[in-house]
Amino acid sequence: MNITVLSGSPKGKDSVTLQSVNYISKLFPEHTYDVFHIGQTINALMEENGDAFDAVMASVTQADLIIWATPVYTCLVPAQYKRFIEKVFADGKAPLFKGKYAAVISTSINFFDNYAVDYLRAINDDLDTLFTGSYSADSYDLLKEEGQIRLAQFAAQTFEDVTSGAMFGKRTYPLSYSWHVYESGPAPEPVDSGPLKVLLIQDENYDGTNLGRMVDRCTQGFKADIEVVTLSELNVKGDCLGCIQCGFDHACIYEGKDDFIDFAREKVAPADILILAGEIKDRWLSSTWKQFFDRSFFQNHVPALKGKQVGLLLSGPLTQMVALKGTLDAIVEWQGAHLADTVTDEVERSGFIDSRIDTMVRRITAFAERGYVRPATFVGIGGRKVFRDDVWGRHRFVFQADHAYYEANGLYDFPHDDADAMKMSEDMIKLTQDPDMRQAIRKMLKKEMVKPHKGIVEKTDAPND
């Protein structure tokens, strides 16, 4: 069987993820594994009329199975990998993948790895591959016997599927989106955002497009001039290389070599309101936007966006983008930022889009003035716990700067440190050993649970004026 391995890690042969593929190749030596270090060689792959990209496409043409092997980077795939995927579509190479069997192998700390898999699944549906399944492992799974057995089982089933001609359907429908021209109507009543710092970031200059007009409407909505930064116009030398040199002191290897770190520290960090604008590209935003999120990883697991209001101005079919909605929610929520509003141009009526943008400007300003951040859902709560445990535990040495931050800012909120709760539980467990008491407490549970809440409501008076 000819297997094309598309490896997403910028670390090339030193990729942790790739070791899972190498392990499979040892167990199943009867197959041919054609490995391409997509993440590491992205610059060569992107060259106009270069041989590197053609070589990958030639391998895909011969392949019986394509393995997408990638680390998870900021809840998705690395920017380099996304850029490669964009090129496959842009160069009209998607038909080469049609009807090929495909599988995903990823490694991560399982922090929103589900969206990386969802994204690749959707891309494969768009490429018309026969998607056999995904294997999203913890980075250290391969070191454990259980992980080795499981990986071998996954590989065995995948190969069996290919040789037996198994049939697979799609999980993502083709995008159905009719594009309408948006024209902004009468100028909005501008909102006075006072001393609040508002920063609008766009990946490209969208002048003359729907998004360009949406951005204009949004900037006009603020009384004061707001700062607009275009990522493609910043001097950014490259994507995150996953080298983790930032772990000890949050200093990036690109520091002093390009503008990104200064931009993050001097523009993003002080902003009260962040408005992010972008066009949807394949099943996410552009690889330029992905680069922004990946490069922001020099702050590792510190919630650098904490308390900020975030608004999204997007052009394209957001309502059909599971991974895009999910990752943006996750990135904002785990950090304790507030996704105040999202406006897209999916709706046909320009007047409606105008009103939505005006509403977003008013609400995001009001939220910032009130200092309101919606309570985190499972996305934020669960995400923070995954990071808390990882930084406290196995990765403390690597992420020393995070550890110091987590200690200093009370992020190590382990349940076993809540002495009152532990004591109460211990006492109550003892009490409930007695059968009569057990029965009595059972009956009281419902009322006792709500008693303190009722107490708060009772104590609360109407405001004076």
Ligand SMILES: Cc1cc2nc3c(=O)[nH]c(=O)nc-3n(C[C@H](O)[C@H](O)[C@H](O)COP(=O)(O)O)c2cc1C
């Ligand atoms: C920039 C960057 C972003 C990351 N983002 C995530 C993430 O969102 N979720 C996660 O579970 N792991 C994340 N990780 C951890 C990697 O997925 C993990 O270490 C992986 O095993 C690396 O594989 P590789 O050696 O093949 O590159 C991130 C690592 C880096 C360097």
